[in-house]
Amino acid sequence: MTSEKENGENAMESALSSVANSAAQSRRTPGTQAMGVGLEARGIHAWFGDKHVLDDISLDFWSGTVTALIGPSGCGKSTFIRTLNRMHEFIPTAAMAGEVLLDGKDIYAPGVDVTKIRLKVGMVFQKPNPFPSMTIAENVLAGLKLAQIKVDNKDELLEECLERAGLWNEVKDRLDAYGGSLSGGQQQRLCIARSLAVRPQVLLMDEPCSALDPGSTLKIEETISQLSSSMTIIIVTHNMQQAARVSDYTAFFLSDGGPGSMIEVGPTGEIFGRPKDKRTENYVTGRFG
């Protein structure tokens, strides 16, 4: 596993320095590349009760990149990203082992304020879930209220977040309408805007497009591309084309009946073009049995 990780990192560096012909690389402006490791998962295991569902995942997420997690259902992708912002512990039977370092500090260390961690590591869920009792504007700013953050200019922040989520033009005239009045795709972008308002460093997206039609999916992907220059994005997806379109790096997870483990990680172009592992190749080419 360690050697695989090193391979992955070497590959990442070479990918960053080369003028890769992948679409993901070409949209990154040179000045904003950078940047070191923002979030590091070290030897993550996870259990639900006695069931070991995740086996020793170590993965680094670089600032300013999009990492896609792919793999069949039940291989632990969602469980893994939920360990990254401590949502895993919401399931009563859950247990875990390992470290998650955010800016070098373990988010599971004793005495860490878990709400602060979730402010820094935001999350967008599979199903759009705007707060039904709130208007569009209130939804976007809900995080500030929930976390009791004071902001001087709320209107500016509101516009900025909706703009970054690619929703501003569609809703600017009806900010007082309820979130539920939007279409599914708009609701999901509203949820993205809501996550952005608390200015997270990392955004976790758990199959954000699985409930959406292709048109809305495209919009969300555009949003992801725009956001990726300023934050770390980790996206779980079952849609291989989506992983290829939006991500810089791809990690392939697989479970052979036991706990899920990471088979391979690397620049997206390599995972889809020249995967090192036969199982990865089978999965990304659709020959997965």
Next chain:
Amino acid sequence: MSTTPLAVKPQKPWQATPRQRVTSAVVYLSSVFLTVAIVALTPLAGKLAYFFLFFAVLIVVDFIVHYIRLGSAAAKDSIVRTLVAAGITVALLPIISILLTVFNRGRRGIHWGLFTHDMKINSVNDPITQGGLLHALTGTAIVVLIALIISLPIGLLTAVYLTEIKGRFTRPIKFLVQAMSGVPSIVAGLFILSAVVYPLTKSLNGFVGSLSLVILMIPTIARTAEEVLLLIPGDLREAGVALGGTQWRTVAMVVVPAARSGLMTAVILGIARVAGETAPIILLTGGGDAVNLNPFSGPMGSLPFYIWKSFAVGTEESITRAWAAILVLLVIVFFLFITARVLGERKRK
């Protein structure tokens, strides 16, 4: 559309044809006829005999007709359908009967003075146009309002504990809340009498009446609120927490507001549950005849007490008064239930 005649007209081929309608009319009519004939030819008699015989005969006739026309499966189906119809009739008849009786007897005692006068200078035996319900209405309103102010936070917090915190005591508390909703109201009244009135206040007033209603109201509010909160998707809770909210702030700002209309229903059902409670009120409020707006001192009238007292006197005037008060109470409770339904079903825009 209207200018060009359409070749195809919208139809509803699944509806009964005229022939089928005639058949079912014949089934019903022959059942009625047979019922009358059986009652005339046998020692059976009375409304109940007509009622049950009609359904028995209808089942047989309907079964035979369906068996001949459509076979045994449809015939068996028809039996169940008739039984269901009989069941709903049995359930509805008493309700309709009560409503009609209350309306018929109560309307004779209704006049505007009811809502502007109390019984300070009148006795229940005075002509119905003298005196009124004002003391009972204000008393019931005050007692129920105080009960609500105490019960709502307790009931709501219980529901939040059961649905959001899910601690170690969830199961026993759930059990207790359910058991409490079956507590007879007289027990609640006697409990307050022995736990509060005798050792502490040593006098009867509106407030101790409210305390007994609290015991009856909390389980209703807690259970309804629990059901409503359970309907709120877990997604919303996770979203709130993932935005950096603590559990308390997520519940207060996301979960409870999302359940607002349902919680309104819980409140109204709680009020409707206790508004007509009689036993603890008779025990505890002292039942005054004058308007008393101070729940902490002096006897306080209430609608159930007024009804009970008027019936107990037994003269024509007093009984008319009682029926009028029942009608007023029933209208209030009905109004509350309808409001609860409307609020519960209202769709957010």
